[in-house]
Amino acid sequence: MDTQVLQEYLPLFGEAALLTVGLGAAGIAVSIVIGLVCSLVQYYKVPVARRLVQIYIELSRNTPLLIQLFFIYYGLPKLGIKTDPTACGIAGLAFLGGSYMAETFRSGLEAVDRVHSESAFSLGLNRFQTFAYVILPQAVSTSIPPFVANVIFLLKETSVFSAVSLMDLMFTAKDLIGLYYNTTESLFLLVVFYLIILLPVSLLGTLLEKKVGVPDVGD
Amino acid sequence: MWGIEVIFKGRNLIRLLEGLGAALEISLISVLISIPIGIILGVLMAGKNPVIKAVLRIYLDFIRIMPQLVLLFLVFFGTTKVWGWDLSGEVSSVIVFSMWGAAEMSDLVRGALKAIPKHQYESAQSLGFTPLQTKAYIIIPQCVRRLIPLSINLITRMIKTTSLVLMIGVVEVLKVAQQIIEANRMTSPNAAFGVYLFVFVLYFAACFILSLIARQLERKWS
Incomplete structure (x- = not known):
């Protein structure tokens, strides 16, 4: 491996890593919002909306992100819905992540025994108080390990963004390989940067799991 | 209308289905390789030898933390450059997906083995x-019940992941879709919508059916 080349490529990969993290963070933030709304709709069994959420979740979970991105980026403009690559990447990631987050939050909410809300009602708490003080804190603690797994999964999925010409880590690596044929150096940096992004999240997940992994509160 | 008519022109539909077939073939071969390897690794992971466990752990964590596309690049561009051998995109995909599938499978097997309470062995x-x-008579039958729905889910994940092989130049359904759209640029400028929608539906159909089967089995055996 040529250290000269490594030094030369380092800033390029650094920039690309920032884009990967930025797009990933934005997409994950939107997926959390979508996931929260969808999981509440399912938890409270809102009529009609519940069916729509169900259809969305099935569509999103049973198709690959790459296909979703192609459809959004190349297909939708034919109907007049144009998106730039950044918006498309975030929208695609959010479309995919929303359903994974929804499933995680829903199973977290459902893991809280119904007895808890009944007890809260009989103690005189209203619906909102019951949700905010009794259900939510318990649901959050059970949801954390699968939530971190989702975050890692979604960050990994950003690797297909290069297909819609976003200059992320994958794009940079492929571009440099194609231009200068320094395959070893490019791939080495690619792996290193993905490790820098993903290892801390993974370690944080393990830590949190040990710390808050008390799913049986109140048993 | 919206370029959907392009799908039914000439051999386009058959070509798209053949593309899906190529993707499914790669996933099927990879699954068939990864399940037995995954079972062996999972049993080793659930075992007691600390050295084997530590080595496996590093290997498995690396495979599972790297995006599959990075692994594809490592094998397709990396190993070919370093070792100077010649790998086709298809072979690289099968190698990568088998390694990845084995890692995921081993984790499922380890989980299933760990989930069996100790008193069953003692009893x-x-x-x-x-x-x-x-x-x-006692441990394996229970593990198999737990594992079959999870393995079917792994197959759906494998099929979804196969869409990535486009990025290393394998001709599968998405590549065929691109070719069809290009060829009909003049006559149906809106083909991108219809054709990509159709590809979306194809992947959905393949994965949704498997998901339903997995869910049924999970309900039946849980």
């Missing part, structure tokens, strides 16, 4: 079962 022993009999 079996006190009833006079030999260790081999305990495994054959």
Whole structure:
């Protein structure tokens, strides 16, 4: 491996890593919002909306992100819905992540025994108080390990963004390989940067799991 | 209308289905390789040898933390450059997906083995079962029940992941879709919508059916 080349490529990969993290963070933030709304709709069994959420979740979970991105980026403009690559990447990631987050939050909410809300009602708490003080804190603690797994999964999925010409880590690596044929150096940096992004999240997940992994509160 | 008519022109529909077939073939071969390797690795991971466990752990964590596309690049561009051999995109994909599938499968197997409470081994022993009999009649049947729905889910994930092979130049359904759209640029400028929608539906159909089967089995056996 040529250290000269490594030094030369380092800033390029650094920039690309920032884009990967930025797009990933934005997409994950939107997926959390979508996931929260969808999981509440399912938890409270809102009529009609519940069916729509169900259809969305099935569509999103049973198709690959790459296909979703192609459809959004190349297909939708034919109907007049144009998106730039950044918006498309975030929208695609959010479309995919929303359903994974929804499933995680829903199973977290459902893991809280119904007895808890009944007890809260009989103690005189209203619906909102019951949700905010009794259900939510318990649901959050059970949801954390699968939530971190989702975050890692979604960050990994950003690797297909290069297909819609976003200059992320994958794009940079492929571009440099194609231009200068320094395959070893490019791939080495690619792996290193993905490790820098993903290892801390993974370690944080393990830590949190040990710390808050008390799913049986109140048993 | 919206370029959907392009799908039914000439051999386009058959070509798209053949593309899907190529993707499914790669996933099927990879699954068939990764399940037995995954089972062996999972049993080793659930075992007691600390050295084997540590080595496996590093290997498995690396495979599972790297995006699959990075692994594809490592094998397709990396190993070919370093070792100077010649790998086609298809072979690289099968290698990568088998390694990845084996890592995921081993984690499922380890989880299934760990989920069996210790008292089952002890009860079996006190009833006079030999260790081999305990495994054959008590532990393995329960693990298999737990594992079959999870393995079907792994297959759907494998199929979804196969869409990535486009990025290393394998001709699969998405590549065929691109070719069809290009070829009909003049006559149907809106083909991108219809054709990509159709590809979306194809992947959905393949994965949704498997998901339903997995869910049914999970409900039945849980």
